[in-house]
Amino acid sequence: MTTITTDFLVIGGGVMGLCLALEAKRRHSHAKVILIEKEKSCGLHASGRNSGVLHAGFYYSADSLKARFTRDGNCRLTRYCQERGLRINNCGKLVVSKDENDLAGLEELLWRGKRNGVLLHEISAKEAQAIEPRAKTYSKAIFSPTTSSVDPNEVMASLVEDARVAGIEFLTETAFCGRGVNTVLTTRGRIMAGYVINAAGLYADKIAQAFGFSRDYRILPFKGLYLYSDEPPGTLKTHIYPIPDLRNPFLGVHFTLGVDNKVKIGPTAIPAFWREHYHGFTGFSFSECTEILARESAMFFRNDCGFRRLAVSELTKYAKSKMITLASDLAHNVIKKDYRKWGRPGIRAQLVNIKKRKLESDFRYEGDRLSFHVLNAVSPAFTCALPFAEYLFDEIERINSV
Secondary structure (H helix, E strand, O other): OOOEEEEEEEOOOOHHHHHHHHHHHHHHOOEEEEEEEEOOOOOOOOOOOOOOEEOOOOOOOOOOHHHHHHHHHHHHHHHHHHHHHOOEEOOOOOEEOHHHHHHHHHHHHHHHHHHHHOOEEEOOOOOHHHHOOEEEEEEEEEEEEOOOEEEEHHHHHHHHHHHHHHOOEEEEEEEEEEEEOOOOEEEEEEEEEEEEEEOOOOHHHHHHOOOOOOOOOOEEEEEEOOOOEEOOOOOOEEEEEEEEOOOOOOOOEEEEEEOOEEEEEHHHEOOOOOOOOOOOOOOOOHHHHHHHHHHHHHHHHHHHHHHHHHHHHHHHOHHHHHHHHHHHEOOOOOOHHEEEEEEOEEEEEEEEEEEOEEEEEEEEEEEOOOOEEEOOOOOOOHHHHHHHHHHHHHHHHHHHHH
């Protein structure tokens, strides 16, 4: 096979891969940029299966990258959708408290929002019901007016079109196979790249290891399921979320409104047994299953970072009745017959620090003068993608200037 040559090679056609490719072309307009994607089109995994929520940025501690980029990412992506004529539902979000034990968590979220410069309103139960009559809350709630929803597939299609117009070359159905001498090996042949950017999501750690990185990190997949409501659009007026357990990076079962105002509850964060464990044995890999089950089992029995409690709790959410019960803590009139259909599952590529035995809550990346690896770009990476890609490219240029 002939060898393809390029200045920049981006691996992975998710939202981060697309934004990084666009940033490479923006900064180096005469450079050749190639993006490879193992699927037939971009966004078929986490980015296209995203909830579509544009987060406001108040869940994250002020010293985190997530806090730094969620607020700005929300503004940037909102403006992007408006300029491109993409659908956006400016419905806002209520964060409700279940009982007195939740009030400390509510105050912490308000404090984080203030530190992060995010507009939030502390409101009474009566004010919460004025916003959403079905909402349940104990004493107080938070309203986030800048939280909204988009259609992730519309956003992805628009970014792909932007990339094509910019002159970025796409090689779809082209998977990374390994690293050769000064080349990247793919199912399409060899690619000689001046610089490699790895934004491969579920396989980011594996690709990073081929370049000598991700020594202390491994991807652990978690399955996210939503249960869709049969109620007509407009049944709810806003997202409704619980006070989350801030010890882990998941936000708990909540009500999400889509751009069409239809309701879904979820997501789960169920430990998956291989990286693309969507349905049945689709995407099954014996080696992946063996490795991941061994890691999950060790974390379960050692109870690393409370993994045992998390795993048991999440596995119960395979039952629709459990999801409905949890949702009933947030809103009135949640009826089982209205929630019969599971949506398309997504897989969260959650990074684990195997040295410290903990789930990584913040974004993580590593790189040198030859390659750069985005290891942990989980939620709210979709919201953060535009400014986060700029920051990552600043890091690439900093590394190469040393």
